[in-house]
Amino acid sequence: MSLDAGGEPVVVAAARAVHLRGGPDAHVWARCAGGLEREAATELAALGWRPPPTTTPRPPDQPGGTTAGLEWERGAVYGTVDLATLRMTLRAARTVTRVVLLLGTAEVDEVTEIREAVRSLDWDRLPYATFGVRPERHGEHGFRSPDIGREAGAGIIDAFRERTGQRLPVDLDDPTVEIRAELHDRRLRVGYDLAGRSLHRRTWIRAHHHASLKPTVAAGLVALARWRVDERLLDPLAGGGTIPIEAALAALRRPVGPRVLPRLAPLDLDDTRIAVEVEERLEAARVSVDTGARPLDIRGVEKYGRHVADAQRNLAAADLAGVVRIAGGDATTLDDIEAVDCAIANPPYGMRVASPKVIDPLYRGTIARLAERFTDAGRAVWLTPVHHLVRAAGREAGLEAVAARRVGLGTMDAVAFVLAPPGRVSTFVEVAD
Ligand SMILES: C[S@@+](CC[C@H](N)C(=O)[O-])C[C@H]1O[C@@H](n2cnc3c(N)ncnc32)[C@H](O)[C@@H]1O
Incomplete structure (x- = not known):
């Protein structure tokens, strides 16, 4: 195979080479470095991401936009994927650190509204395991990110107790299940982190430079x-x-993401047929x-x-x-x-x-x-x-x-x-x- 990107920037050409479809749809968002959302959206669209179901009204002073059909806000790109595209993203995307399965959104004005908004989401697939909430906040608010994490965590514990009678154990350092709760202006998004750990951790890093770039x-x-x-x-x-x-x-066109995905992902990302097909496509694209x-x-x-x-x-x-x-x-x-x-x-x-x-x-x-x-x-x-x-x-x-x-x-x-x-x-x- 020759080195021919067809005049496309290389990251996009690499992504397009491994595009594939199949399986039910999921609404997701990816996290990337703030400021590089356009590049992440272009790569994700080339990997097969499609637009999210609804357009999010965004205040004019909040940074954001649409690139390659995908909406983005600072540090986040939103889209719709099927299972194969999702697995491919976790294996092959170069510009994103996290991929999150959307559980629900809510409009929030006060921090005290977060607990109830999170409790009322569908937590049926949440297993009994340690969990931690990773909060994120963009915009002007009268509270801080840890407040979002605390309230969202309380909402999850409420929901789990209602369903099972058990109190879910919290582990903020190394949780088995990571939940993301991100507030952009009034819009709260809550979801399962499917990557398990940040995707910037490449296996090729043997010597850490003291000022290395992610x-x-x-x-x-x-x-x-x-x-x-x-x-x-x-x-x-x-x-x-x-x-x-x-x-x-x-x-x-070598994949940089983990071959083995977290076992507790709420979707069956290890579906053997999909996993084999993704690996074959990656191999063929190399x-x-x-x-x-x-x-x-x-x-x-x-x-x-x-x-x-x-x-x-x-x-x-x-x-x-x-x-x-x-x-x-x-x-x-x-x-x-x-x-x-x-x-x-x-x-x-x-x-x-x-x-x-x-x-x-x-x-x-x-x-x-x-x-x-x-x-x-x-x-x-x-x-x-x-x-x-x-x-x-x-x-x-x-x-x-x-x-x-x-x-x-x-x-x-x-x-x-x-x-x-x-x-x-x-x-x-x-x-x-
Ligand atoms: C911020 S670090 C780059 C880190 C790199 N991007 C990585 O991820 O590993 C800047 C590097 O510039 C090097 N440097 C400083 N002055 C230099 C010079 N005059 N010529 C070449 N390299 C220089 C430093 O030794 C340092 O390794």
């Missing part, structure tokens, strides 16, 4: 950059290699690295030898040694790099390790060297919370920010800039946010 965010940046498999991709600040590795795995005509050109540069060694360990675990090249070097000189179509960088932020005095020349020098090496298609995605430095560094290098997204990185927000020569690539980015 692989799901890396995959989202690859999609945001609209990288195609025939383009030269460079991560000039590669660390443990997350971005180059995720790009290569997508190009080669692309050989030995493609001959157009080998992948994915490179990383990293200053410190110990990180280069860690990246090599991760590459070996991902079975990408000899496919992706990560070498020692300085991003502010890029000595061994001649031409770049697409650069994706997750630089130091000047908070934990490098000081602000160090990152200013690092950003300016690296962005200038990239601009000098850009081909006609050249562009860079640059992710950092230190945004004020990036526009200035871009301007100095003759680049402009053609898009900027506020991307959630757990406890902090960063901005992903797409930097490109003025006017040249404005067609590949849909809007400048």
Whole structure:
């Protein structure tokens, strides 16, 4: 099989290759990094997700929209799937951390309404097992996320006691059943977490870089950059290699999710026929690295030898040694790099390790060297919370920010800039946010 994404961005092409249908429908939502919902929705639609049953009225000041027919709000994409698509999503989706089976929604104004709203949902499939509620809150409210978790947990305990007479045991650290309760403005959604644990935990991670990017965010940046498999991709600040590795795995259409799914999922995701069919489709979609005509050109540069060694360990675990090249070097000189179509960088932020005095020349020098090496298609995605430095560094290098997204990185927000020569690539980015 040859490396041919048909001109599509690689993450989407990888997803489309494994699309399949079958079985009864379920209403679900996926969680992804805030700011990368459009990329997640595009990937999920290519995996076979269809629109959710109803359109959610959303206040105009709340971020959200519809991409590839799927509605999204900050950090969440909503849709309808059949069992095979669901299993395929858990195995193959690169940009999402969770997939949640929707149990019900409610309009909520006061925190005290949550307990009753949750109690009245259909908990018939809930087994006697430890459970925990993971709350999430977006919008203006007079209460905090833990309050949502506490009230929703009380509602579940009420419902279970009414049905069985037993009190369900709570375990917030390592529950057998994870329930998600997410409030976006007034709309509360409650559902079963089908992934069991965050899907960003890839098996290829052997060496943890102290400032590593979540692989799901890396995959989202690859999609945001609209990288195609025939383009030269460079991560000039590669660390443990997350971005180059995720790009290569997508190009080669290798699944990144767990083969064994949690046993207590309320749907029979281990239905043997579906499981076998999904694995067969994944196997058929895989692309050989030995493609001959157009080998992948994915490179990383990293200053410190110990990180280069860690990246090599991760590459070996991902079975990408000899496919992706990560070498020692300085991003502010890029000595061994001649031409770049697409650069994706997750630089130091000047908070934990490098000081602000160090990152200013690092950003300016690296962005200038990239601009000098850009081909006609050249562009860079640059992710950092230190945004004020990036526009200035871009301007100095003759680049402009053609898009900027506020991307959630757990406890902090960063901005992903797409930097490109003025006017040249404005067609590949849909809007400048
Ligand atoms: C935030 S980390 C990247 C982490 C990476 N994305 C991962 O997930 O493992 C930034 C990296 O830039 C490297 N770095 C700092 N200055 C550099 C320079 N001048 N040239 C190359 N790499 C540099 C640091 O050593 C660090 O590994």
